[in-house]
Amino acid sequence: MSKNATVITYGCQMNVNESAKIRTIMEDLGYNITEKIEESDMVFLNTCTVREGAATKIYGKLGELKKARDARGTKIIITGCFAQEQGKKLLQKFPCIDIIMGNQNISKIPEALEKIEKVQEVIKAGKLRDKKLKHVVLTGYDDELPPRIDADFNNDITASMTIGYGCNNFCTYCIVPYVRGREKYIPMEELINQAKEYVKKGYKEIMLLAQNVNSYGKGLSEGETFANLLQGIADIEGDFLIRFISPHPRDFTDDVIDVIARNPKIARSVHVPLQSGSTKILNDMNRGYTKEQYLELVDKLKSRIPDVALSTDIIVGFPGETEENFKDTLDVVKKAKYDTAFMFMYSIRTGTKAGEMEEQIEEEVKKDRLQRLISLQTEMSNEVSKEYYGKIERVLVEGASRKNKDMLSSRTSSNKVVLFKGDPSLKGQFVNIKINQCKTWTLYGEVVD
Ligand code: 5AD
Numbered sequence: 075m076s077k078n079a080t081v082i083t084y085g086c087q088m089n090v091n092e093s094a095k096i097r098t099i100m101e102d103l104g105y106n107i108t109e110k111i112e113e114s115d116m117v118f119l120n121t122c123t124v125r126e127g128a129a130t131k132i133y134g135k136l137g138e139l140k141k142a143r144d145a146r147g148t149k150i151i152i153t154g155c156f157a158q159e160q161g162k163k164l165l166q167k168f169p170c171i172d173i174i175m176g177n178q179n180i181s182k183i184p185e186a187l188e189k190i191e192k193v194q195e196v197i198k199a200g201k202l203r204d205k206k207l208k209h210v211v212l213t214g215y216d217d218e219l220p221p222r223i224d225a226d227f228n229n230d231i232t233a234s235m236t237i238g239y240g241c242n243n244f245c246t247y248c249i250v251p252y253v254r255g256r257e258k259y260i261p262m263e264e265l266i267n268q269a270k271e272y273v274k275k276g277y278k279e280i281m282l283l284a285q286n287v288n289s290y291g292k293g294l295s296e297g298e299t300f301a302n303l304l305q306g307i308a309d310i311e312g313d314f315l316i317r318f319i320s321p322h323p324r325d326f327t328d329d330v331i332d333v334i335a336r337n338p339k340i341a342r343s344v345h346v347p348l349q350s351g352s353t354k355i356l357n358d359m360n361r362g363y364t365k366e367q368y369l370e371l372v373d374k375l376k377s378r379i380p381d382v383a384l385s386t387d388i389i390v391g392f393p394g395e396t397e398e399n400f401k402d403t404l405d406v407v408k409k410a411k412y413d414t415a416f417m418f419m420y421s422i423r424t425g426t427k428a429g430e431m432e433e434q435i436e437e438e439v440k441k442d443r444l445q446r447l448i449s450l451q452t453e454m455s456n457e458v459s460k461e462y463y464g465k466i467e468r469v470l471v472e473g474a475s476r477k478n479k480d481m482l483s484s485r486t487s488s489n490k491v492v493l494f495k496g497d498p499s500l501k502g503q504f505v506n507i508k509i510n511q512c513k514t515w516t517l518y519g520e521v522v523d
């Protein structure tokens with residue numbers, strides 16, 4: 075009888091990509107992939123730990139999985155950043171977990187499954203003396219690149235490609251460098267060949283992933299730079315778009331801006347994580363740029379790539395943030411005119427520098443600032459949206475809209491969602507749409523030739 079496996083994903087695009095790899099490994103082992111936990115023999119929980127709140131969600135889900143395990147013996151495997159961070163500690167709270175596995179160990183899934191099966195045979199036979207053996211914990215990592223796993227993606231339009239692992243920046247609020255280790259990058263030729271494969275298979279969008287994409291090339295040979303990588307992929311024949319996340323504003327060199335400007339295949343949407351608009355706070359965050367340098371970068375991006383849309387990440391309530399400092403953030407938000415922003419209240423991550431700082435900000439103040447920031451950004455997003463009225467946009471069709479089944483959902487090169495009426499066979503194609511209605515987060519339009 076065939077076996078089923080489920081992969082549940084929390085967190086960023088990197089986790090989405092790693093979940094695709096886990097699915098591929100499980101399929102190669104002969105498992106069917108299902109979303110139904112109640113039919114699953116093996117459930118992977120691919121976790122995130124970047125902000126508080128992630129843990130609460132994971133604990134809730136683990137409670138649910140424990141019931142499945144008690145009822146049917148479903149195995150529980152926890153992977154991802156939270157697994158890496160917590161390691162064995164998780165077993166104290168949840169002895170029901172069978173395998174704990176860090177980010178760099180997913181290629182060892184077959185080995186881990188074999189081990190756990192052997193252990194459980196021993197348990198069944200009543201021969202287990204060493205209680206610790208009941209679980210498998212694999213959270214080690216080294217300086218080598220993890221083995222390459224070519225994933226078949228669920229979505230047949232976008233292929234995501236990890237170009238590098240880890241982060242060397244140590245922004246003082248961030249746990250990522252502790253759980254994902256130091257930066258290492260995949261050689262350019264390998265990446266360009268992989269991208270060629272994806273284009274040949276018919277993918278219409280290539281998403282490049284790394285914690286800090288524009289540090290690409292550290293440790294590789296001269297000439298293996300992010301700008302050259304982008305150009306190399308843009309040179310592949312075919313009609314497709316290239317996206318990338320996340321760049322670091324400090325490392326956004328002119329050669330990268332020029333390559334984007336020259337190549338319409340590179341999406342007109344750039345993520346420029348601000349984090350704070352105050353030079354004092356940016357310094358305390360160890361971000362490596364000032365408010366003025368950031369705004370210069372924004373100006374440069376907008377003037378050299380006239381149709382570019384910007385998005386950002388912002389944290390409010392970092393330790394020591396005064397009302398004055400927060401106003402600097404609001405000021406940048408007004409000036410930069412982002413299409414979208416991901417906005418967060420600062421949360422302490424154990425082991426980081428900011429976690430130790432005195433002057434932590436009260437919850438109420440953080441909440442208030444977040445609300446004010448969200449309402450300003452909503453106004454800005456609304457303004458940006460209105461600028462699309464009457465324009466003709468080339469969009470990539472993703473399929474039926476989830477909310478409105480009669481409509482197709484698509485995205486512009488600038489990453490705006492556009493809904494329109496059209497034949498479902500347009501899925502995966504580029505079409506021209508005339509925009510005739512602009513809501514804050516969604517545009518509407520009709521097909522034009
Ligand atoms: N508290 C709040 N937000 C955080 N981020 C990272 N660490 C923290 C933290 N401790 C946010 C940053 C980052 C995004 C992925 O998550 O804005 O860019």
Ligand code: SF4
Nearest residue numbers: 241243244245248250
């Ligand atoms: Fe975290 Fe900063 Fe690295 Fe991004 S660049 S992963 S925010 S340490």
